[in-house]
Amino acid sequence: MLTLIPALPAAPAESGETHSPYLRPHVHDILTGMLWCVDLLPRESTPWAAQVLERLTVFTGTGPGGSKTLRSERMATAAVRVLGGRGGGQEKQALTRIRAEVTKKTLLKPIDTALAKINV
Numbered sequence: 001m002l003t004l005i006p007a008l009p010a011a012p013a014e015s016g017e018t019h020s021p022y023l024r025p026h027v028h029d030i031l032t033g034m035l036w037c038v039d040l041l042p043r044e045s046t047p048w049a050a051q052v053l054e055r056l057t058v059f060t061g062t063g064p065g066g067s068k069t070l071r072s073e074r075m076a077t078a079a080v081r082v083l084g085g086r087g088g089g090q091e092k093q094a095l096t097r098i099r100a101e102v103t104k105k106t107l108l109k110p111i112d113t114a115l116a117k118i119n120v
Helices: 005-010 025-038 049-060 073-086 089-101 105-117
Strands: none
Touching (some): 025 049, 025 073
16 A cells, blocks of 8 residues: 555546546545555554555545645545544644645545544
């Protein structure tokens, strides 16, 4: 997962796709599934998770050049939920930075919910 996530910003946009305009449907589903798998892994074996999920959320939760069309709201929301579920100081800091980057109201709500859930 560490090697796939940094590669996402270099992925070419797909035209005519309804699932995600920036990722092919099967790639989108595989990456979203991998993202949810992070939630199943023990915290001690995933010290990289908060940083990687933060980068992923900012990339998928924003559009190119400030566009209102997100790269993948579904993937960004999943990453936010995983961060919120993991709790902890790193996750709270990551969510705070994510909140400063994204502007889409439908994504801000899960971010606020995740931040409220973390009591660190």
